[in-house]
Amino acid sequence: MWPTVRTNATHLLSAFRSEPAWLFGDIDALMPEDLTAEEQIDYVKSALQKTTTLVINKQKIPVETVSYTSHSEALPHDAELVLQSRHTFAHVDEVTLSLSKALGSVHTSFVKPQYQRVGAGESATVKYK
Structure with missing residues (x-):
């Protein structure tokens, strides 16, 4: 199962630095100030992996990985997780x-x-209901 979430990257990163968000329990800890851009993304991915709850057929399933892609900053939802x-x-x-x-x-x-399974040179067909 692969849920995809689109959100605003600027808001997302600032939320993990927000003292009010931390005080109200919206985040578990404040993101350190001295992280590089790549370390900030890794921090957010790790935090979301820990705090996201996925339930399939009424059974809680752990989120194994979170991948992050940044799209055009002109879009309101420019980050894809x-x-x-x-x-x-x-x-x-x-x-x-x-x-x-x-x-x-x-x-x-x-x-x-x-x-x-698709053999070499063969085609695959998927039907949606």
């Missing part, structure tokens, strides 16, 4: 995703992969 998890369910009937308040308002997208 992809949360990756594994499960063993044959059928997924329900997904619940709870995110940190630090993200603010976000757009989400859920991907339900369909796996199949």
